[in-house]
Amino acid sequence: MYTEKVMDHFTNPRNVGEITEPSGVGEVGNPTCGDIMKIFLKVEDNIIKDIKFKTFGCGAAIATSSMVTEMAKGKTLDEALQISNKAVAEMLDGLPPQKMHCSNLAADALKKAIEDYQSKQTV
Amino acid sequence: MRRVYFDHSATTPVHPAVAEEMYRYVNKTFGNPSSVHFFGREARKAVEEAREKVARAIGARPEEVIFTSGGTESDLMAIKGVAYANRSKGNHIITSAIEHHAVLENCHALEKEGFTVTVLPVDADGMVSPDSVAAAINDKTILITIMHANNEVGTVQPIQEIGRLAREKGILFHTDAVQSFGKIPVNVDELMVDFISISGHKIYAPKGIGALYIRKGVRWLPISLGGGQERKRRPGTENVPGIAALGKAAEIALDNMADEAARLTLLRDRIIKEVMENYSNIRLNGHPTRRLPNHINFSFEFIEGEALLLSLDLQGVAASSGSACTSGSLEPSHVLLAMGLPPEIAHGSLRITLGKDNTEEDVSYFLEVLPAIIERLRAMSPLYHKVSDDCETCAKTWCR
Known part of the structure; x- marks a missing residue:
């Protein structure tokens, strides 16, 4: 049902945890639908120096969260904003069709975290 | 890797003696039971012997048992067969919110044909109250269909009490006994039922x-039409190997029922006790005592069920869950929601259903691999963090 890459990221997720005093935080989903993803950023000089996640959800939700942190780490904010949910799924060699919508929200969480950071900068 | 199969409510392995019986009718005794010649007579004998065995297992007469393709078809035949046959008498059907989809979907399909359906709620333990059945009965009620034991949480329903009510009012009563048959006593007269659905693959048949039990003399119409097989009640050439297998499986289940139920209850209660003692934020779903001897359903809060199943599978343990991701829809289990569980807790359910090959060692192995899995998934969960941080002030349901 899941690709080897999904199972790899599910079994050994990258960047799990939280960042104390994060530059930005983004959360998507809700417990009713069974998925919550939370992403923490440490931004320095417009670059994502560190990124962590916490996820409540199925195998696909955990794997996409892990993958998006790997894709975003070290990128500029503009580059990171280009990451789409579809690109995350592709990097995992695909997701089962029924998971494409419900559990593939990691890029949205990343986007929210970046926006959270940016909103703090303009204040 | 050690493999532990804890998913017997999904399906069971075929018992070796059942497989042997079945093979005989796949291989040598291949005749059509309707044929006059020797080959046909041999097959007919197998079918009628199996019918006697199934009938004996439920305290029925052989002619009251017909063979079907499984639980879903039996449910369909009972529900629609009663509805169409009793249309002139009434159009009201009573069922419950925790029925199998094979019951619920057929009831809902009848709503489109002018029938009305009352779906009774259940309490927090997944129990239907006979009082609510009594209150729902009206002069148009023609059928009550309430399952014997629930497939997801294992709660055993007060079928006898409901049966008595139905009989007093002259209403036909169907019970889906797919999960209970072979595990706990199912007797048509004690339960006061008119129809019983039975499935082979839950009791070590393929x-x-x-099978469907149809009480003699009740008003019922066959759904499929064709030849004269099964006294025209279920036409089509008989699945002789399957029928022989079901007969054998029913016989074995009946012979071993008391011992096996006692053995599985010990294993079940050991898992329940150790898990409930060793984890916080966990609940046992289903009735604490009125449950199937082999059935456990936990909710591990802050964890989603599919992630839990995948993690267990990586350790060789096969179980199931009522999470949306495993139900094939976006909604978690309709049974757990009907019992009043908040969705986020319903998503984290784990069903463990034991069977004949499970041992103390299997239980020990499961209890050994579980802690690391729970710890890892909870450490990853943003909900768990919320609780440990500000549980005092948080009003969310998962903090309670």
């Missing part, structure tokens, strides 16, 4: 065979 998939694709089931």
Whole structure:
């Protein structure tokens, strides 16, 4: 049902945890639908120096969260904003069709975290 | 890797003696039971012997048992067969919110044909109250269909009490006994039922065979039409190997029932006790005592069920869950929601259903691999963090 890459990221997720005093935080989903993803950023000089996640959800939700942190780490904010949910799924060699919508929200969480950071900068 | 199969409510392995019986009718005794010649007579004998065995297992007469393709077809035949046959008498059907989809979907399909359906709620333990059945009965009620034991949480329903009510009012009563048959006593007169659905693959027979008990003299119409097989009640050439297998499986289940139920209850209660003692934020779903001897359903809060199943599978343990991701929809289990569980807790359910090959060692192995899995998934969960941080002030349901 899941690709080897999904199972790899599910079994050994990258960047799990939280960042104390994060530059930005983004959360998507809700417990009713069974998925919550939370992403923490440490931004320095417009670059994502560190990124962590916490996820409540199925195998696909955990794997996409892990993958998006790997894709975003070290990128500029503009580059990171280009990451789409579809690109995350592709990097995992695909997701089962029924998971494409419900559990593939990691890029949205990343986007929210970046926006959270940016909103703090303009204040 | 050690493999532990804890998913016997999904399906069971075929018992070796059942497989042997079945093979005989796949291989040598291949005749059509309707044929006059020797080959046909041999097959007919197998079918009628199996019918006697199934009938004996439920305290029925052989002519009251017909063979079907499984639980779903039996449910369909009972529900629609009663509805169409009793249309002139009334159009009201009573069922419950925790029925199998094979019951619920057929009831809802009848709503489109002018029938009305009352779906009774259940309490927090997944129990239907006979009082609510009594209150729902009206002069148009023609059928009550309430399952014997629930497939997801294992709660055993007060079928006898409901049966008595139905009989007093002259209403036909169907019970889906797919999960209970072979595990706890199912007797048509004690339970006061008119129809019982039975499935082979839940009791160590193969998939694709089931049975329907139809009490003699009740008003009922066959759904499929064709030849004269099964006294015209279920036409089509008989699945002789499957029927022989179901007969054998029913016989074995009846012979071993008391011992096996006692053995599984010990294993079940050991898992329940150790898990409930060793984890916080966990609940046992289903009735604490009125449950199937082999059935456990936990909710591990802050964890989603599919992630839990995948993690267990990586350790060789096969179980199931009521999470949306495993139900094939976006909604978690309709049974757990009907019992009043908040969705986020319903998503984290784990069903463990034991069977004949499970041992103390299997239980020990499961209890050994579980802690690391729970710890890892909870450490990853943003909900768990919320609780440990500000549980005092948080009003969310998962903090309670």
